[in-house]
Structures are given as C-alpha cells and as structure tokens.
Amino acid sequence: MTFKTFLKTASIAALIATGSEAIAQDYPSEPIRMVVPWKAGGGTDSIARALAKAIEAESDGTVIIENISGGGRVPGHLAVVNASPDGYTLLLNGSSDISSSQVFREMPFTLDDFTCVGGVYSAPLWIVVNSESGYETLEDYTAAAAAKPGELTLGVTTLNSPDEVLGKAVAEKFGIDVRIIPFNGGANMKKALLAGQVDAGIFYVPVMLPEVEAGLAGVIMGGGSLENVRYEEVRDAPTPADLGLEFEIGSYRGVLMPAGVSNEVLAEVSALVEAAAKSEIFAAFGETFGSAPKWVSGPEYCDVIRSEMDTFEASAE
Amino acid sequence: MTELLSAFVTVSSPWHLFLILAGTTLGLLVGALPGLSSPMAIIVLLPITYSMTPLAAFCVIMGIYVGTKLGGSFASILLRTPGTPAAACTVLDGYPMAQQGKASLALGYAAMASAIGGVSSWIIAVAFVPLIASLALHSEPADIALLALAGLTLVATFTRASMVRGLMGVLIGLLIASVGYDVQDGIERYTFGSPYMASGISFAAVLVGFFGIAVVLADVDMVGKGSSLVSTKVGMSLPGLRDLMKRWRAWTIGSLYGIFIGAIPGVGSDGSVWMAYATVRSQSKNPEAFGKGEPDGIIAPESSNNGTTGGTMIPMLTLGIPGDGSTAVMLGAMILHGLQPGVTLMSSSGDFVYGILASLLYANIFMLIMALLLVRVFITLLRRDRSSVFPFVLVFAVIGAFAENNHIFPVYIAIACGIVGYILEKRGFPVVTIVLGAILGPIIEYNVRLGLAYSAGDWMTFVGSWPRAVMAAVIVALVIRESWLGLQRMRQAGRNPPNEKAITPKEVSE
DSSP: OHHHHHHHHHHHHHHHHHTOOOTTSOSOSSOEEEEESSOTTSHHHHHHHHHHHHHHHHHSOOEEEEEOOOGGGHHHHHHHHTSOSSSSEEEEEEHHHHHHHHHHSOOSOOGGGEEEEEEEEOOBEEEEEEGGGOOOSHHHHHHHHHHSTTTOEEEESSSSSHHHHHHHHHHHHHTOOOEEEEOSSHHHHHHHHHTTSSSEEEEETTTTHHHHHTTSEEEEEESSOOTTBSOGGGTTSOOGGGGTOOOOOBOOEEEEEESOOOHHHHHHHHHHHHHHHTSHHHHHHHHHHTBOOOOEEHHHHHHHHHHHHHHHHHHHO | OHHHHHHHHHHTSHHHHHHHHHHHHHHHHHHHSTTOOHHHHHHHHHHHHTTSOHHHHHHHHHHHHHHHHHHHHHHHHHHSOOSSGGGGGGHHHHHHHIIIIIHHHHHHHHHHHHHHHHHHHHHHHHHTHHHHHHHHHHOOHHHHHHHHHHHHHHHGGGGGGGHHHHHHHHHHHHHHHHOEEETTTTEEESOTTOGGGTTOOOHHHHHIIIIIIHHHHHTGGGTTSBOSTTSSOOSOOOOOHHHHHHTHHHHHHHHHHHHHHHHSTTTHHHHHHHHHHHHHHHHOSOGGGTTSSOTHHHHHHHHHHHHHHHHHHHHHHHHOOOSSHHHHHHHHHHHHTTOOOSTTHHHHSHHHHHHHHHHHHHHHHHHHHHHHHHHHHHHHHHHSBGGGTHHHHHHHHHHHHHHHHTSSHHHHHHHHHHHHHHHHHHTTOOHHHHHHHHHHHHHHHHHHHHHHHHTTTOGGGGGSSHHHHHHHHHHHHHHHHHHHHHHHHHHHHTTSOOOOOOOOHHHHHO
C-alpha cells in the first residue's frame, strides 16, 4: 500500500510541478482508487485485484487497491460515500455484504448513497458436504436430519448472515431441526468440513471447489444458479427456485461509486469497468478462481442488492 | 524425494537465489521496524511480482516471511519495542540482556535460535507431511481451547511475584479482545454503538500502543544520552556451539511448539512463542533467572517463532487453509498468480509446492547470514542518541496501527493504549500480561464456544478423550500448584509483606 500511495503522491506531485492540467483528457487521467472493505488476501480482495489488473490493461491507467477493513465494514463504505463523485473513487464489495449489513446491522449509510456501476462476478452460496458423509443429494441430508432431529449440524460463517438465512430457509422448507454452527469465516469451516467435524457447510462459490473437484466434498444445493461454475458436475444442483423458494442468495461482487455522479462520468466509468469485466484477463482469472465472470449493468446490480435486502428482511421478521 | 531435489536445482539458479536473498533482507528490515508486518510487505510487493513466474514471486515472499520473524526481535532486544507481534515475548529476556551490555550476544542467540527453529521445523515438516497435515486437519476446537488455556495458565507463572497483578493484566487483555461483533451470538459487545468498534479493537493497535508508544514515553529520560547498551561491542557475537548444545532443551521445545502450533490453523506464532517460553521456564532448574536476561528466554520464543514457518506450510500447501496472516495473504497471491490453492495444489502444481519448500529452507539460511551483516547497521543506529530513534518509533507505531485496516480509528486506540501502558508500567504493572490476554483470549473463546457448539452444549467434551483429559488435568494441577505457592509465600511474608512487584523488563534494570 505504501508503495502505491507513494506512486500516487509522486504522480500528483509531478502534475503540480509541471503545471499541466489533468482535465479534458480521457478517463482515467489520474490513478483510480478502488476501496475494498476487507483485508488483503480474501476472495473479495482477489476479485478486486484481478479486476484492477484488467482495468489497467484496458485503459493504461493505474488502479490503487485500498483495503479499508474492520469497523464492521463501515469505514470502507464511508470512505467511498464521502469521496468526490468524480469517477476516481470506486468501491468493490459483494452484494450480500451490502444488503445484509443494511438489514441486520445499523449502518450510517444506505444504498441511496451509492451509484451502482455494475456487477462483475457472481458468486452464489452453496451447501457442501464431506463425501465420506454419504450424503449425495439434498434429500439425503434432509432425510437424515429428519430421522435424527437436533443432531445434524450445518456450518455458517456467522449468525445474522446471508448463509444463515439460506440455512434457515432450507431447514424450514423441509421441516428439519439442524444445529446451525457459526464458524467465523470460510477457512475455519473448510477445515471442519474436511475433517468431518460438521455435517454440511454453507460457503460462497468457489470456496471448496478444488476439494469438490478432487471428490473429497460434494455440493448438494446452490444459493442460486451454479451454471457459471468451472466444474460441470455441480451445475445441476438444486437452487432455491427448484424448492419453490423465491430468492437467490450470493455475493455478487460489483463496483459502486458515491451518489451524485454526473451522467458523463458514469458512462465513462461503466464502459471501462464493463470492458475490464468482459476482458480476457478477467475471464482467465475467473477460470482459475472457479467460475466464469458475469457482467450486469449498474441498475441491474442495484436491483440484485435490493432484492437480497427484501429476502433478508422477510427472514428477519 | 526426487521432486524435492529437482526443486532445489530449480531454486538454486542465481535469479531465484537472488530473489530469496532480497526478500529475506527486506523481511529483516520490515520486521525490525515496529508497525510494519510481513503480510503488509507481501501485499505491497505483490503487483511487482505479477511479471514473474509464480515460483520466483514466492521466492521473494518466503524470504519476507522468514526474514520478518527474526527482524522483529532486533527491535525487541535493542529497543524493547517488538517489531512484530510474535517478537513481543523476546522482550522479556532480550532487553534485560542488552541492558547488561550483552546486546550483541542477545542478538546472536536470537539469530541462532531462529535459524535452528526454522531449519529443524523445515526438516520435520518435509519428513512428516501426511502426519502434520492430518494433525492440522483433525485438531478439534476443544483441543485448541485446552492448549491455549494451558498456555495462558503457564504464563501466569511469569507474574509469580504478584499473581494478582498478572491476572488483572490478563483480564484486561481478555476484555480488550472481547470487544466487537460476536459471530457466535450475532450481537455487538462493548461497542457503545460505535461502528468503528464493531469489528473489535485492532490487535496491531494494542501492540504498538503498549509496546511502541508506551516505551517511548517511559524511556524519554534516555533522550540526550547515547545508549549504553551496545558500547562494548559492535556487531553480533554468536554463542558458542557448546553453549548452544547445553541449551538443547530450550530450542527443542521451542521448535516443536513452533511446528505443531504453526500447523494448527488459528493460533500461529503470536501464541506459540508464549507457550514455548512458559514451558521452557517451568522446566528450567533456574526459573528465577527468566525475565532478567536468561539466554533460554530468548532461545525458546525465537526458535518457536521461526519454527512456525515449516508448520504453517503444510495446511497452506496441502489444504489451502491459512495458519496465520501471512499465509492468508500468500493464498491470495497464489490465486492472483493463476494457481489454485487447495487439496489439488500438490497434484496440479507439484513443482511449485516443492519449489516453495526449497526456497523456505534457503530463506532460513540466508536469514542468518544477512542478520550478521545487518545487525551492525541497527546497532550503529541505536548507539546514537535516542532522540533520533524515538521519533521513528512513533511514526512507525502510527503507521502500524493505521495500516492494519487503513483507517484512522485504530491510531486513537494505539495512543490511548500507549498512555495507559505508560501509567501502568510506571506503577510496576506487568503490561505484557495484557498483550498476552489479548492474543490468547480470542483463541480460547472461539474454540471453547465452537467446541460447545459441536457437543450441543456438553462441557464433558473438554475431557472427552485421553489427550484432552490429560491436558485438563495439567491445567488444574498448574492452578493448584500456583495457588499453593502463593499461599506459602503469603505465610512466609507474615504480617509485613514486602512491596512485591511483578517482573517487567523495565524494572529489572532498576
């Protein structure tokens, strides 16, 4: 971070020194700051860094990733809300992170404080079991749970989270009594699932994908369509729609800007982000990361977030 | 075996060796600067490595990872400000030794112990990959909870001179660690409605506050005088082989703790150093020497700190599970370099996995060589007036608190901890126990509650297997022994108890 900040400072200093003006040049004429409200190294951060690489390749511009983590994600979001709406401060986060925090927590901002640029990478939730458990389908698991009420476990990241909403909806749908165990993050839950310490776990695609491909784990349900996942065998896993549930839950990573962006700026930024999201670099990243990127426009992306908020509100009641 | 040998051939090319050397050197520097950490250095350098092959990139990364481990203790020994969280334990004996004019020897012990810990854990990790992978995978929350609790109990013996103060410190640490969003209940604790507290109090801020800012405040009287610590000899004096062999117990215990605790995801070197220190101290024939510049008190945590480097590799490479902050960033780096960490990494990119292991061994050896050269620079700097050192410590403390989340709020926390730490230390309070509580508290809480979630609320899970029953018995025995010793001392002291103080590095000098 320090090195990039140094670059940024140096380039600004150079601009001032030469007296040249950055205006009236093509976007981006100065470094773009992309705020990620998570620590470096996680899934959202990896997606942001890959997208930044693609934006840089598409535009010859510079993208600086700023991981403003902690503080219940508030500082990271506020840094963008309070930034100038000039197209040089972007937020990259997951749809369910924004929607669930709006419903389950008190946040000093709303979705109206943002302008949606577009969704770049769809990552639905999925329910994964250890292959040695003997559960091959959702019915196997729910039947076992029905036979032994209160004995089977279902791992989630935390309580009051999108994954808990999915777990509860499934349990309610089948009328089963499973113990929901919060793991504080995917890595802990992955370990527990591989060790057979928990019967099923709810992860975001593509966590556990290499293990699924290696035959160590199986996918019994998706929180949404799994059609983009690299591994074909999981693509026809049942979705909430197949169970008659009217929602999709996942973390659609997308780009947002502060509210109040002019139409020209929005058009320029959207065009660049769309080009990057559809670029070969980003597609190649998607292939290694686990599933093909899927682009949706700004208004569609805002709708994804809003419909998730409706789902969580219904669940919270 | 042949794969490993061919990986050594690849990594032995001048380019790869240069990258490892460069990474290790950078790591030593980053580690020595309080507030700068290994994950931070890796993530800053990551974009520069995009144009390299994944293995070349990881040569740099492994160098940084290993180098920061030892670099952190330079600052612990010379400034009593740990450069990294895991180096906090080395302050206990490293700084008193430096005050006795034996700074170069203290650095020598640290460097040798780090190299021994790093190399021996590498050998064990490579030799017993399946065993360690299975240990990493099948350790249950109840086991980890008992291990951490045993560590906390053992460490309570540090403060035998004043158990009350020691326990108070640990409890303050636990309180600090309990702030924030509680994932198991989905509620906020002690956040006072402030969103900035919702993710808890940043540990980096607590550490640079209590150890960076507080130390500068406490040592302000050293400004204006050249440091006497290192007047006798410039450079590092390595301990003799015979002396090291005599201390085999300290580095064996340290290395073993390092590798096994490193392999168990979620505890890491920040915790393992304390457990190693406490075990070696309680095994020692002369526990009273600890905290006053005992070489074993440097060797145990240092060998344990570098010992984790071998341990964390196994879950990272075989399961794609991070053991600490650095390995979490490394997993992200692998994805960005087009690799797929997880159970398939070994079969899909075997060359890369063995290449990482080869570069890890090189890094541990280069670390020792570079430390010998760099230590001169550090000591020369520190011989100068503290007025030219302290401003930098403060600047880096602030950077460290800020960079954890890239946000200003933790900086306020750090300043508050600095002031509180200064006042407590002036009154002879063992500040180190606060940091210890803040390190082990969350590990214990998380694993106790997860263990109970597994057992549907049945506490018997903590004695449910033989290893657990033994560990629980050890904890109970330790508590009884300490209480008994405490009572005896009170009786001996009679009506006029002397004004006992806990052992802190500062006080040893007085």
